[in-house]
Each structure stands twice: as structure tokens, then as C-alpha cells.
Amino acid sequence: MIYYDLARWEIQLRYRKGMPNFKQDNDDEDVLKKIKRGFFIEQKQERNPLPLSEA
Secondary structure, eight states, X not given: OOOOOOOHHHHHHHHHHTOXXXXXXXXXXXXXXXXXXXXXXXXXXXXXXXXXXXX
């Protein structure tokens, strides 16, 4: 199992510096669009993770 913790503010700062969204190639996209995608899509997946294995 992998656990990571990164503050939302830190992620937003990284988006402003040019970091793309998770599994996306959107380095040049508008910062607000990247933040919206991160908040409404990526964080929702984090709260409802898929099971690692079916044992």
C-alpha cells in the first residue's frame, strides 16, 4: 500500500509553476482549469480509491 500526503496549497503552487495534472499532458493549460480538474476529479478519486486486490 502506498500513502502520500500533499497539501492542497502545495499542489496549487506546483500547478502555477507548470506541473501537469495526474496522467495528463496539459503543461500549458490555464492554471484555474488545472486547479478545477485537480479539485473536482483527482481528489474525488482519492477519497474513493479502487481496491488494491480482490482476495
